[in-house]
Amino acid sequence: MRKFVHLVDSVNEWLGRSMRWFLLIAISFTCIEVGQRYLFNHPTMWGFEVPIHFAAAMYTLSWGFVLLRKGHVRVDVLYNRFSERGRAIVDVACFLALFLPVIGVLTYSAGSWMVHAWAIGEKSVITYWYPPIAPMRTAIFAGILLLLLQGFAQLWRDLYFLARGEHID
Structure with missing residues (x-):
């Protein structure tokens, strides 16, 4: 499991x-x-959608990194008052009760959404450029899948700490 983590x-x-x-x-x-639109009065047909596609990729592909760095929102007022063992217990409970069901369903939905888009050659209809979606x-x-995997890595870290009293790293 250390190799997986x-x-x-x-x-x-x-x-x-x-x-x-x-x-x-x-x-x-x-x-x-x-610049094209306001300086040269010549807008591009792709200028609206390309940044949206890059931003969507950037946001979602960064979620696992944010979880790794413990950057997601948490109620620190209570969480920081717990011992390290207490925080690990809260993390495991929240993973099983909240994270796994929500991100599991989201992963499944995004996967079927992706497969469908490839299967039908879906195009975006936001602009008349119609890029593949x-x-x-x-x-x-x-x-989303990397976020789920990072969640499992964090779960393993917490369970290891609860069982052995030491960190896996």
Whole structure:
């Protein structure tokens, strides 16, 4: 299990750090579109959707990294008052009661959404450019799946700590 935890952590760490470039790409495309539209009065047909696709990929592919870094919202007023063992118990209980059911259903939904998009060659209808939507849906599914895997890695860390009294890292 240590290898699984290390692999998931490494993938999410690398991906989370890489997603900053997606932000720069999305901002660059937005700036190009604004310049084309307002300076040259010549908007592009792709300028609205490309930043949306990059931003969607960036957000979802970063979720596992945020969980790895413990950056998601939590009620720290209560949580920080618990001992380290108490926090591990709360984390395990919340994973089983909240995280696993919600993210499990979300992973399943995103996966079927992605498969459907590839199967029918779905196109976006937001603009008249009609780009394929499947790559964005694949990135969304991958991000949610990586979040789920990072949740399992965190669960294993907490269970290991509760059983042995020491951290896995």
